[in-house]
Amino acid sequence: MPKHKIEVGCRVANSFRVQQVAGMFDVPLSERSQKTFSIELPDIGEEWEIGLIVGPSGSGKTTVARELLGEYLYKPQRWPRDKSILDGFPESVSGPVIFQMLSSVGFSSPPDWAKPYAMLSNGQQFRCDLARALLADTKLVVFDEFTSVVDRTVAKIGSAAVAKSMRAGRIGKKFVAVTCHYDVAEWLEPDWVLDMSTGQLARSRLQRPPIELEIFRCKASAWELFKPHHYLTASLSHSAFCFMATVDGDPVGFDAWMPFFGRLKTDQRARRGHRTVVLPDYQGVGIGSTLFTTIASMWKGLGLRAFSCTAHPAEVRARLRSKRWRMTRAPGRTAKGHHRSMDKRRAADRLTASFEYIGEAMDATAAAQLLRG
Numbered sequence: 137m138p139k140h141k142i143e144v145g146c147r148v149a150n151s152f153r154v155q156q157v158a159g160m161f162d163v164p165l166s167e168r169s170q171k172t173f174s175i176e177l178p179d180i181g182e183e184w185e186i187g188l189i190v191g192p193s194g195s196g197k198t199t200v201a202r203e204l205l206g207e208y209l210y211k212p213q214r215w216p217r218d219k220s221i222l223d224g225f226p227e228s229v230s231g232p233v234i235f236q237m238l239s240s241v242g243f244s245s246p247p248d249w250a251k252p253y254a255m256l257s258n259g260q261q262f263r264c265d266l267a268r269a270l271l272a273d274t275k276l277v278v279f280d281e282f283t284s285v286v287d288r289t290v291a292k293i294g295s296a297a298v299a300k301s302m303r304a305g306r307i308g309k310k311f312v313a314v315t316c317h318y319d320v321a322e323w324l325e326p327d328w329v330l331d332m333s334t335g336q337l338a339r340s341r342l343q344r345p346p347i348e349l350e351i352f353r354c355k356a357s358a359w360e361l362f363k364p365h366h367y368l369t370a371s372l373s374h375s376a377f378c379f380m381a382t383v384d385g386d387p388v389g390f391d392a393w394m395p396f397f398g399r400l401k402t403d404q405r406a407r408r409g410h411r412t413v414v415l416p417d418y419q420g421v422g423i424g425s426t427l428f429t430t431i432a433s434m435w436k437g438l439g440l441r442a443f444s445c446t447a448h449p450a451e452v453r454a455r456l457r458s459k460r461w462r463m464t465r466a467p468g469r470t471a472k473g474h475h476r477s478m479d480k481r482r483a484a485d486r487l488t489a490s491f492e493y494i495g496e497a498m499d500a501t502a503a504a505q506l507l508r509g
Contacts, residue, residue, distance in 0.1 A: 140177060142196075142203045145170030171196070176337045177204055177330060180276055180310065184327035185302050187312040188320075191332025200332065201278050201314045208276040208312075210269040215253035221264050222249055229271055232449070237267045239450040240306050242297030242420020246367040246448075259290035259417050266298065275309050282313035283320055290417050295323035296344055297420025347383060347421060351430055353509030354380040354390075362390040362413035367448050376410050377507070381427045388418040389427045393435070396443055406441040412451075425454050432460075432493035437503030442493040452489045460495030 148154070148169050158165050173196050178184055191197050201209055215224040225234050238249060243263040253261060262285060269277050283291035301307050303325075313324060321329060322342045329338045358380055359372045372378075373394055381389035390413045396406035409432075414424040432442035444461070446452055455461040467489040498506070 138177065138179060140173075140175055140200075140204055142173040142175070142200060143170065144173075144199055144203075173200060173335070175200060175330060175332075175335055178328050178337075178339070185310055186299060186324060186326045187310070188324060188326040188329045189312060189314045189332065190318055190321065190329060191316065193316055195332035197314050197316070197332050198280055200330070201280060201312070205276070205278045205312065208274055209278045209280060210272065212265060213268070215264070217252060217254060219252060220250045221253050221256070224253060224264070225268060225271065233271070234267070235449060236306070237271055238263070239420070240297070240301035241266045241270070242294055243267065243416070244367075244414070244419045244424075244448070244450050245365045245416055247364065248416070257416065259286050259294070262286045262290065263294060263297075266294070270307055270309070270311070276312065277309060278312045278314065280314040282315040283317055284315060288317075288319060291317060291320050292323040293418055293421055295320040296325075296347075299323070299325045299344070300421060347423070349381045349383060349388075349423065349426060351379060351381050351427060351506070353507065354378050356392075358387070358390060359392070359411070361387060362411075362415065365416060366411055366413045368411075370411070373410060377407070379427070379431055379506075381423060383418070387415070389414045389423050391427045391431050393431060393442075396441070404441060405439075406443060407435045408443040408445065422454075424451075425458075429458070429460055429493070429495065430498075433495060433498040434503040434506050436493060436495075437498035437500050438507065444491045444493070445488055446491075447488045455489075455491045458495075460493060461491040462494045463489060464492050465490035 145168055147167060150165060150167070154165065157163055177200075178187065189197050189201055215221060222231070222234060235249070238244070241263045243260055248256060248260060253264060256264065262283065266279065269279055283294065286294070295313075298311065302311060313320070313326070323344055325342050325344050327339070327341055330336075331338070356372055356376060356378050358378060363372070372392060376392040376394055379391045380387055381391070390411065391409075392411040393407045394410045396408040409428060412424050412428050414427075428444070432444075435442040443464070444455065446455070452467060456463065467487050497503075
């Protein structure tokens with residue numbers, strides 16, 4: 137592991153005000169201000185995916201990143217004022233690649249993708265900057281001031297979303313975060329951490345804290361909080377069974393199901409997923425998938441079959457990777473008039489895929505209690 141010695145400095149003019157400070161506070165004067173850092177840093181060619189350079193303000197984080205990893209340091213760029221964020225990405229990057237990267241960093245709200253950067257929340261803007269940085273044509277991305285402009289919930293969930301996508305191989309490059317916030321370390325799960333307060337390098341992967349969801353039956357009126365973030369921006373069926381997920385008492389996810397009217401044996405009953413939404417600050421860490429799968433296991437515990445038909449690319453990928461779901465129809469065009477009576481906003485030419493839940497069934501007593509609310 138290479139050892140690096142970095143010296144930075146510049147000349148200081150011995151002005152009248154400088155002499156005043158020296159006289160009033162007994163500050164020693166020098167013609168040159170200089171600082172030396174002696175640190176270890178893993179080589180880019182070594183086996184690692186995520187690194188973290190952390191320390192208080194003035195500890196030399198940015199200096200070290202600029203001196204040793206300067207060619208990979210992301211330089212923020214302005215976003216167009218009168219165009220959607222999608223048009224702020226390089227023209228050489230295709231739409232599907234942009235969609236996947238936005239989802240990979242925890243920004244999975246297509247209605248918000250069509251908005252200008254200035255109309256997004258701080259958390260969404262942070263994820264847009266992160267997505268654009270990770271689409272750079274380099275083998276390593278170094279992101280300075282990581283999570284510095286967002287609240288700590290967004291910082292932690294955003295860090296976990298990046299780590300999850302990195303470990304799943306969906307980003308395909310190394311990533312180094314540079315920040316003064318120590319609270320993101322266990323959520324980012326870095327392979328190494330350089331703490332500039334001590335100058336010490338730690339080579340050990342941290343363990344992300346669990347996210348504890350509480351899932352319960354809720355009223356249809358809860359849909360109003362989540363509706364603006366649904367990728368179809370559609371209304372809620374009057375016959376929907378509605379459920380909510382919370383974290384520490386705060387609403388984070390919504391899930392609605394409907395009776396299934398497809399072709400089944402006469403002695404079978406089923407339910408199909410209707411609406412699933414996770415609020416923007418909590419996207420990217422699997423809350424939506426966990427919520428949806430939990431309700432599917434509830435239906436199975438009650439003796440019903442559970443189906444899903446989705447057009448969201450991230451949801452399709454998640455179900456394809458899961459052993460709990462079996463694809464019943466490959467991604468293709470929705471048949472004209474299919475479920476038209478139940479969902480008048482369904483586009484006849486939207487690419488959708490269908491799945492059936494084949495995972496474990498929830499205990500029948502627990503399932504009945506969850507359904508009763």
